[in-house]
Amino acid sequence: MTAVTPAPPSTAVHPAPVGAVPPGRPAGRSRLRTLAGFAFGAAVLFAVAPLVLSDFRLALLAKYLCVAMVAVGIGIAWGRGGMLTLGQGVFFGLGGYAMAMHLKLADAGPGGMPDFMQLYGQLDELPLWWRPFASPWFALPATVLLPMIVAFGLGSLVFRRRVRGAYFAILSQALAAAMVILLIGQQGTTGGTNGLTDIKGFFGYDLDDPVNQRMVYFVIAGTLLALLALTRQLIHSRYGELLVAVRDGEERVRFLGYDPASVKLVAYVVAAGMAGLAGALFVPAVGIISPALIGIVPSIEFVIGVAVGGRATLLGPVLGAVAVAWARTALSERFPGTWTYLQGLLFVVVVAFLPGGLASLWALARRRDVGARPVRRGWLSLGRRRAERTEVPAA
Amino acid sequence: MTVLFGQLFTGISIGAVLLLIALGLALTFGQMNVINMAHGEFIMAGAYTTYVLQQSITGAGLSLVVALPVAFVVAGTMGVLLEVLLIRRLYARPLDTLLVTWGVSLMLQQLARDVFGSPNVQTRAPELLTGNVALPGGLTIANNRLFILALALAAVAALTLALRLTPLGRRIRAVVQNRDLAAVSGIATSRVDRTTFFLGSGLAGLAGVALTLLGPIGPTMGTNLIIDAFLVVVVGGIGQLKGSVIVAFALGVLQATGEYLTTLSVAKVIVFVAIVAFLQWRPQGLFTLRTRSLA
Numbered sequence: 001m002t003a004v005t006p007a008p009p010s011t012a013v014h015p016a017p018v019g020a021v022p023p024g025r026p027a028g029r030s031r032l033r034t035l036a037g038f039a040f041g042a043a044v045l046f047a048v049a050p051l052v053l054s055d056f057r058l059a060l061l062a063k064y065l066c067v068a069m070v071a072v073g074i075g076i077a078w079g080r081g082g083m084l085t086l087g088q089g090v091f092f093g094l095g096g097y098a099m100a101m102h103l104k105l106a107d108a109g110p111g112g113m114p115d116f117m118q119l120y121g122q123l124d125e126l127p128l129w130w131r132p133f134a135s136p137w138f139a140l141p142a143t144v145l146l147p148m149i150v151a152f153g154l155g156s157l158v159f160r161r162r163v164r165g166a167y168f169a170i171l172s173q174a175l176a177a178a179m180v181i182l183l184i185g186q187q188g189t190t191g192g193t194n195g196l197t198d199i200k201g202f203f204g205y206d207l208d209d210p211v212n213q214r215m216v217y218f219v220i221a222g223t224l225l226a227l228l229a230l231t232r233q234l235i236h237s238r239y240g241e242l243l244v245a246v247r248d249g250e251e252r253v254r255f256l257g258y259d260p261a262s263v264k265l266v267a268y269v270v271a272a273g274m275a276g277l278a279g280a281l282f283v284p285a286v287g288i289i290s291p292a293l294i295g296i297v298p299s300i301e302f303v304i305g306v307a308v309g310g311r312a313t314l315l316g317p318v319l320g321a322v323a324v325a326w327a328r329t330a331l332s333e334r335f336p337g338t339w340t341y342l343q344g345l346l347f348v349v350v351v352a353f354l355p356g357g358l359a360s361l362w363a364l365a366r367r368r369d370v371g372a373r374p375v376r377r378g379w380l381s382l383g384r385r386r387a388e389r390t391e392v393p394a395a
Numbered sequence: 396m397t398v399l400f401g402q403l404f405t406g407i408s409i410g411a412v413l414l415l416i417a418l419g420l421a422l423t424f425g426q427m428n429v430i431n432m433a434h435g436e437f438i439m440a441g442a443y444t445t446y447v448l449q450q451s452i453t454g455a456g457l458s459l460v461v462a463l464p465v466a467f468v469v470a471g472t473m474g475v476l477l478e479v480l481l482i483r484r485l486y487a488r489p490l491d492t493l494l495v496t497w498g499v500s501l502m503l504q505q506l507a508r509d510v511f512g513s514p515n516v517q518t519r520a521p522e523l524l525t526g527n528v529a530l531p532g533g534l535t536i537a538n539n540r541l542f543i544l545a546l547a548l549a550a551v552a553a554l555t556l557a558l559r560l561t562p563l564g565r566r567i568r569a570v571v572q573n574r575d576l577a578a579v580s581g582i583a584t585s586r587v588d589r590t591t592f593f594l595g596s597g598l599a600g601l602a603g604v605a606l607t608l609l610g611p612i613g614p615t616m617g618t619n620l621i622i623d624a625f626l627v628v629v630v631g632g633i634g635q636l637k638g639s640v641i642v643a644f645a646l647g648v649l650q651a652t653g654e655y656l657t658t659l660s661v662a663k664v665i666v667f668v669a670i671v672a673f674l675q676w677r678p679q680g681l682f683t684l685r686t687r688s689l690a
Contacts, residue, residue, distance in 0.1 A: 084490045157671060161678040166430050166489050170625045171671065177622050178667040185660020296618065300497055307494060340505040347498025351491045352481060 034232065037315075038225065045221040055210045062217040062285040064325040065224050069278035070302045071309070071321035072227050073271030078303070079311030080235055081267040082247030083164070087172035088275045088302050090179045091147035093294030095276030097183075098146055099283045100196035101130060102139030107201055110134075115198070116191050127189045136203070143280035144273045151272030152265065159261040159268075164250070173296055180295040195290025202284040216284045223281060224318070227274055232314055234270070243267055275302075304343070308350050310359025320357060397534055402655050403648065408540040410647025411547040415605055416620050417627035417639050418550055419598030423474075424625075425633040426571045426591050429482055430493040434624065435617025436503035437473055437596045441466035441603020442612040443511060446518050456521035459604065466600035474596020478589055500617065507614040515611035524608060539608040546605050550598060551640055557594075558636075567591055630670055632680025642681060646670075 049061060070088050077083045104114040105126075117123050132138040154175065158168060183190045191197070205212040234240055246253050246260045253260050283289050292298070302321070309320020324346070332339040354360060420434055445462040452458040477499060485492045524542050527535040558564035566587045569577040578584045606612065606620075627646060631638030646666060653662030677683075 084493070154671065157675055161675055163674055163678050166428070166493060167629055167674075167678075169430070169490060169493060170622070170629055171674070174622050174626055174667055174670070178664050181660045181663045185658055296622070300494075303494065337505055337509060340508075341502055344498040344501035344505070347501065348481065348495050351494045351498070352485060355488070355491060 038229065041228070042225055045225065046218065049221075050214065050217070055213065058217055059213055059285065060326075060329060061322075062213075062220050063282065064322045065217075065220045066278045066282040066285060067302065067305065067325050068318040068321040069224055069227055069281075070275045071306045071317035072224075072231055073274035073278075074302055074306045075311060075313070075317035076231060076234065076243075076274075077267050077271035078306065079313070079317070080240065080243050080247065081264055083264060083268060084166075084169040084303070085172045085268065085271065086169050086296070086303065087174075087176040087179075087299050088271065089176050089294035089296075089299035090172075091151060091272040091275035092279035092282070092298075092302075093179060093183075093289065093291075094147045094150060095143040095279030096283050096289035096294070097190075097196065097279075098133060098139055098143040098276075099280035100199060100289045101133040102136060103199045103202065103283065104196055105130070105134045106136075106203070107199070114196070116194070116196070117188065123188060130189070140280075144276045147272040147276030147279075148269050151269045155265045155268040156261075159264045162261075173299065176294070176296050176299045180291045183291045191290070193291060195288060195293070196283075197288045197290070199283060199287045207284060207287060213285075216281070220281045220285060223277065227277070228314065228318065235314065239263070239266070301343075304347055304350075306357075308346060308357055310357030313357070313359045316357050316359040398655075400534055402651050404534075404536055404540075405655075406648030406651035407644060408537075408544060408647070409650055410644035411540070411544040412602075412606070412609070413623055413627050413647055414640060414643035415543065415547045415550065415602040416599070417624040417631075417643055418547075418554065418636070419595035419602070420624050420628050421631065421633070421636055421639040422554070422595035422598070423592055424628050425635065426567060427482075427486065427588055428489050428633075429486075430489060430496065430625070431474075431477070431482070431596075432493055432497040432621060433477060433500040433503060433617075434496075434596070434599050435619075435621035436500045436507075437470040437599035437617075438603040438606065438620060439503070439507060439612070439614065439617045440470050440473055441600030442518075442607050442616065443507065443603075444469050444600065445604050445607045446511070446516055446612060449518055454521075455519040456523060459521055459524075462604045463601060466604045467597040468600075470600025470603065471593040471597030474592045474599075475589055477596075478592040482592070483585070483588070500621075504614045504617070511614070513614060515613035517611050518607040520608050543605045543608065546601065550601060551636065554594075554598075555636060563587075563590060626666075626670055630673055630680055632677075632682040635682055638680055638682040 045065075050058060053061060070092055074085060074088055077085050101114075105112075108114055113123070113126055117126075133142070154171075158171060163171065183195075184192050187193075200207055202212065202216065205215065207213065207216070235243075242253070242258060242263050243266075246258075246263045250260045253263070279289065279294075282293075301324075305321030305324040306317040307320070308324055309318065310316025324343075328339060328343070331342065350357060356363070416434075416438060419437070420431070423429055423431055423434070441462075444466040445458065448462050448465060449455070449458045452461060477496070481495055481499070482492055485495060520539060524539045526538050528538060528541065529535050558568060566577070566582050567590070569580070569582055570584050570587050570591075574584055577587075603612075606616070623646075627639055627643050630646070631640075631642040649669060650662050650666055653665040656662075657665070
């Protein structure tokens, strides 16, 4: 892929910084392996899982795959771009609420109001900002565009002023806190702590019907595969190289004539769009969206899956997110307290002692097998640790 | 006029709480660039220390007085343990420190749940602090709020004096300004780090004791406080205390005014927007420490 990079833009006559470019590899073989990987993934998700799993477990898997979509976005923003975003729940929530608002309005029928509004509010008619969501032509694009617009707004302000590293992480977390407080405070129009619940239909299909639940699962699995394909193209493109370069040496990239702020902004906005899409698909799969699903704690839990799987890899975040979500369900069913300890321990052990995530174990094992041959940086490449060292703000 | 002063005092007392919970962070975040998400749980530890002491010491006033130093030591010791066991290994990776300490905070929360139970517990406030002070003009100020304000100001004063006048303070300032040069000059920077962490975490313990006067205490109280505390430090600028002091009171007044004019939830959003806008103007915070270090 990198062998056929086009000429750099006129602003930059220098080549990309050394170290950002993965070592060359036979392009044809790599592409074949990727295709085989995708075929395998599709076979597992579309054929094996629906055959092996019960309806209940399949619905759970659908939920996990939504979390995995958020994780793919975090993998781009954090693993590749070095931006630790602790507020992905905001974008997940924007997508989810946009979708849930549309489905509630569709349930209520034309001119009707969602049930909870009559319950809490002394509202006589639908609030103005709810109205556009009655139309699927507005609501569906909004699930992705709304998060992207918010991310663009915050990102363009913050990255341009070179707020980064820990400062950015805390700001993104504060955004999640503000969003949750706002949602809970405006109970009459947002459903408050309960959120938007009891979503029955999905574009005319009854969500209680197991067949339709399967359909939702297939939509989610297909979307995840499509996002993975998109991400693979993105991280292997010239832009992907540039993003890693910004992560590892923002000042150097600036001196080479690029604008690191826009490079980071693109990654952040793409990650937000993915989280929004995930939120939108989460709603029909689970039937609820509420502040408890998008606040500070869930936002940081999105990150742990990414850290466990391997932040800088393509598949690591997906596998990590699904594994952590599965372990959570399996363990917290039986020992709720133990799971919290284990979750904390996962954070500590993985981040402190295995920063490359489980993917790095895999790479290590491979290196041992192959002996003297160097490890290739493929789609399960090791997350490198130089990233944050350059991000220490000049104090 | 009365309303104005009333709001002003509400703002100042919110600011005093913010200051108290952010002061320790200003120290640890400022010196070591370490994001300690478990700081909120150190506050919780201070609060539960008060609760435990009240089980054996019946006098509410006496238990509060005893709780202040004990909580300082308890939280400080937890901080030193955390520093020695984990944070020391992660100095080059501040973002990873954030995640690791978040993991620690999860475990501490669960520990509190297992030991004290998930429902919130209540402590008794001393008689002296339950009343109000009546001011001319029909204004009343709650005694516990005044106490917290006094405690926050005393903590700032003590910390400032310690940093200015003691040999330890001199070493801490040297390490903040230029770690390498301090090390070259014969300062054992890792020992200074550990002491700083003890002081910063101990201040969290003090904040915990003060918070028992304001409401019930529970395992998740730290999570709700930590973000506000970090925002204060980020906006105030790291490396010195005066930024955090000014910003804590400014955010408190802004929050109180916003709450008065709109609602609590809208006020929180206003504060967030104001912070983002402020960082457009001064991305490094209100006061920046100018050094020649190239870090």
